[in-house]
Amino acid sequence: MREILIAILKYRGFIWSSVKRDFQSRYQMSILGAAWLVLQPLAMITVYTVIFSQLMQARLPQSTGPFAYSIYLCSGILTWGLFAEILSRMQVVFIENANLLKKVTFPRICLPVIIVLSCILNFLIIFSLFLFFLAVTGNFPGVDFFYIIPILIIQVLFASGLGITLGVLNVFFRDVGQFVTVLLQFWFWFTPVVYVYTTLPVWAQRWLNYNPMTAIINGYHEVFVHNTVPDFFAMKWTVAIAVIFCVLGIYLFRKHAADMVDEL
Amino acid sequence: MYSIKVENVSKSYKQYPRKIDRLLEWVLPSKKKRFHEKHVLNNVSFEIEKGEAVGIIGVNGAGKSTLLKIITGTTAATSGQVKSQGRIAALLELGMGFHPDFTGRQNAVIAGQLLGITEEDMDEVIRDVENFAGIGEYFDSPVRTYSSGMQARVAFSVATAVKADILIVDEALSVGDLAFQAKCMQRMNKMLEDNVTILFVSHALFQVRQFCSRAVYIADGEVKAFGAAAKVCDLYQNSLVENKISIKEQENTGLIVNHKLDPDITVNPNLRQNSLQENAGSLALEFLDFKMLNAEGEEIATLYAKDKVTVQAVIRCNRDVPAEACVGMLIGDKNGFPVLSMNSNYYDTRLESLKAGEHVIISWDFVIPFYMGEYRIDIGIKPEPYSSDFYDRIFCVKVFTVNTPVELLKENFGGMLHIPAEMKIIKK
Numbered sequence: 001m002r003e004i005l006i007a008i009l010k011y012r013g014f015i016w017s018s019v020k021r022d023f024q025s026r027y028q029m030s031i032l033g034a035a036w037l038v039l040q041p042l043a044m045i046t047v048y049t050v051i052f053s054q055l056m057q058a059r060l061p062q063s064t065g066p067f068a069y070s071i072y073l074c075s076g077i078l079t080w081g082l083f084a085e086i087l088s089r090m091q092v093v094f095i096e097n098a099n100l101l102k103k104v105t106f107p108r109i110c111l112p113v114i115i116v117l118s119c120i121l122n123f124l125i126i127f128s129l130f131l132f133f134l135a136v137t138g139n140f141p142g143v144d145f146f147y148i149i150p151i152l153i154i155q156v157l158f159a160s161g162l163g164i165t166l167g168v169l170n171v172f173f174r175d176v177g178q179f180v181t182v183l184l185q186f187w188f189w190f191t192p193v194v195y196v197y198t199t200l201p202v203w204a205q206r207w208l209n210y211n212p213m214t215a216i217i218n219g220y221h222e223v224f225v226h227n228t229v230p231d232f233f234a235m236k237w238t239v240a241i242a243v244i245f246c247v248l249g250i251y252l253f254r255k256h257a258a259d260m261v262d263e264l
Numbered sequence: 265m266y267s268i269k270v271e272n273v274s275k276s277y278k279q280y281p282r283k284i285d286r287l288l289e290w291v292l293p294s295k296k297k298r299f300h301e302k303h304v305l306n307n308v309s310f311e312i313e314k315g316e317a318v319g320i321i322g323v324n325g326a327g328k329s330t331l332l333k334i335i336t337g338t339t340a341a342t343s344g345q346v347k348s349q350g351r352i353a354a355l356l357e358l359g360m361g362f363h364p365d366f367t368g369r370q371n372a373v374i375a376g377q378l379l380g381i382t383e384e385d386m387d388e389v390i391r392d393v394e395n396f397a398g399i400g401e402y403f404d405s406p407v408r409t410y411s412s413g414m415q416a417r418v419a420f421s422v423a424t425a426v427k428a429d430i431l432i433v434d435e436a437l438s439v440g441d442l443a444f445q446a447k448c449m450q451r452m453n454k455m456l457e458d459n460v461t462i463l464f465v466s467h468a469l470f471q472v473r474q475f476c477s478r479a480v481y482i483a484d485g486e487v488k489a490f491g492a493a494a495k496v497c498d499l500y501q502n503s504l505v506e507n508k509i510s511i512k513e514q515e516n517t518g519l520i521v522n523h524k525l526d527p528d529i530t531v532n533p534n535l536r537q538n539s540l541q542e543n544a545g546s547l548a549l550e551f552l553d554f555k556m557l558n559a560e561g562e563e564i565a566t567l568y569a570k571d572k573v574t575v576q577a578v579i580r581c582n583r584d585v586p587a588e589a590c591v592g593m594l595i596g597d598k599n600g601f602p603v604l605s606m607n608s609n610y611y612d613t614r615l616e617s618l619k620a621g622e623h624v625i626i627s628w629d630f631v632i633p634f635y636m637g638e639y640r641i642d643i644g645i646k647p648e649p650y651s652s653d654f655y656d657r658i659f660c661v662k663v664f665t666v667n668t669p670v671e672l673l674k675e676n677f678g679g680m681l682h683i684p685a686e687m688k689i690i691k692k
């Protein structure tokens with residue numbers, strides 16, 4: 001563990017400029033550039049707002065504001081987006097960098113760190129736009145806003161731990177990559193992002209509680225929609241699972257890092 | 265003091281007969297071995313001094329690249345260890361892991377960061393890379409638009425721009441054009457003067473002979489020889505021939521028993537390994553073997569300028585043919601460019617009429633006119649010199665290397681030929 005941290009510190013220059021390059025390369029080839037960063041989630045939010053709020057008349061039971069459902073959607077979709085992006089990019093992190101891994105010697109742990117940082121950077125940009133929207137419409141949650149920081153930390157920890165586990169496994173078992181795509185589809189709809197958790201029947205709520213992401217997304221909703229303190233106690237299992245995957249991920253990485261190059 | 269010390273290094277890859285076997289091995293606690301090992305390197309040991317240039321030679325698949333990867337640290341040895349002193353700059357398999365979407369400049373920066381260049385030094389290093397690579401405005405275009413030669417230029421420039429203690433180069437010079445190769449050799453010579461250790465893989469043996477003081481010859485994952493470069497190169501080149509003979513002798517014993525052939529009539533089953541079957545002719549006359557012999561009658565593949573050689577082709581007649589057939593021999597450089605044409609009719613020699621089942625051996629005795637380089641021989645038989653039909657034809661039937669005499673090599677000789685010349689210096 002210690003040598004991993006030292007390696008990250010020593011190669012921070014490489015990590016940081018890789019994050020910058022990652023950001024640039026994603027948008028420099030397109031005409032609209034960084035606007036795509038906003039356009040993609042915006043399109044998704046519009047589709048869900050129209051279908052669920054307008055056509056299917058979904059309403060939030062307690063809140064009445066005109067933007068209530070939009071805020072509900074945004075707080076869930078944007079944070080889910082961070083989770084899904086980390087996971088889907090982490091599972092291919094070693095495979096996509098095969099060329100570099102095979103020819104240059106450097107601490108391999110840098111690659112997942114770059115992914116996590118660049119996902120967080122993207123998230124912060126788009127999330128600050130959301131916060132701006134909240135402030136303008138007078139829906140900013142105030143000091144309670146800071147409750148989302150621990151939730152974000154738990155979420156990123158969970159995504160990174162699971163991501164690195166899948167990333168290492170994917171090198172040896174390429175089925176993992178296919179599986180993750182399918183998994184994320186199901187996972188999205190098994191998490192109360194689009195629909196409202198409290199309107200579900202009790203038996204369905206009970207099933208959803210087995211999903212570690214439910215407590216996380218509910219936490220965001222509590223802060224942004226209901227302006228209440230999130231239920232941190234409900235996140236205890238998520239924290240436990242996040243820690244388990246982090247330990248498993250680091251274990252697998254250390255055990256198989258040397259063999260990885262031979263498989264790529 | 266050593267610069268690189270390789271101690272009993274072995275490498276084997278795990279091969280699982282079915283994909284599921286690896287999963288079973290990971291999840292099941294049982295100690296059952298589900299894979300078989302493929303040995304690539306076997307107990308390799310040698311030691312390289314600081315400031316020395318060492319060549320690594322061997323046929324494709326001998327384990328040279330794997331060995332370099334282990335020394336560099338991109339892959340781990342299964343057993344044994346490598347100790348090295350100081351910073352290693354490596355150029356493995358013609359690349360530095362460049363990202364195709366980034367420009368040459370961006371990639372050079374990434375590579376520089378990975379080699380541990382600090383922010384302050386980076387500008388200077390990049391300027392040096394740009395100058396040395398000499399690819400003009402392509403340096404600011406994405407690497408995917410580069411030719412392989414341009415990539416090699418940038419990669420070599422990056423690897424050598426950094427002040428390193430050890431430089432590892434894997435066949436980097438084979439892609440670049442001649443001008444760049446020369447530039448690379450100059451830079452590597454300069455590095456040697458600066459006491460940098462250089463480990464160098466090349467199939468161009470003359471480069472190894474010229475540049476390296478010692479060489480490691482690797483075959484089948486083992487060190488076959490380690491010592492003075494010229495000696496090891498000779499050994500390697502002649503062993504290529506020996507390999508062939510041993511196969512041939514096995515085949516021959518069978519043939520002799522079956523057909524009761526004259527012992528001079530030898531058959532080489534590998535004769536056509538570099539030539540396409542479509543290129544052969546009607547096979548009314550067919551080549552069975554082709555040899556290059558030295559004055560002692562031993563088969564050779566490496567020789568020195570002014571050596572006397574005998575070149576011999578064994579021909580079998582499969583169908584009756586009329587007289588006047590000519591046997592062609594063309595010596596070309598390694599790219600196949602014709603350099604020396606020695607068809608039998610140029611020397612007033614034509615075959616007599618032959619009956620099916622008869623054999624002839626035709627031979628050329630001559631002095632090698634070349635002073636350096638690698639050459640290939642193409643052979644063919646035509647019914648008469650102007651015919652467009654062939655009885656038989658084999659491309660690249662033989663490859664040989666001519667070594668420059670040491671006294672010329674020391675004068676940094678570069679060229680295919682060397683001729684007597686009258687020289688004058690007039691002082692005014």
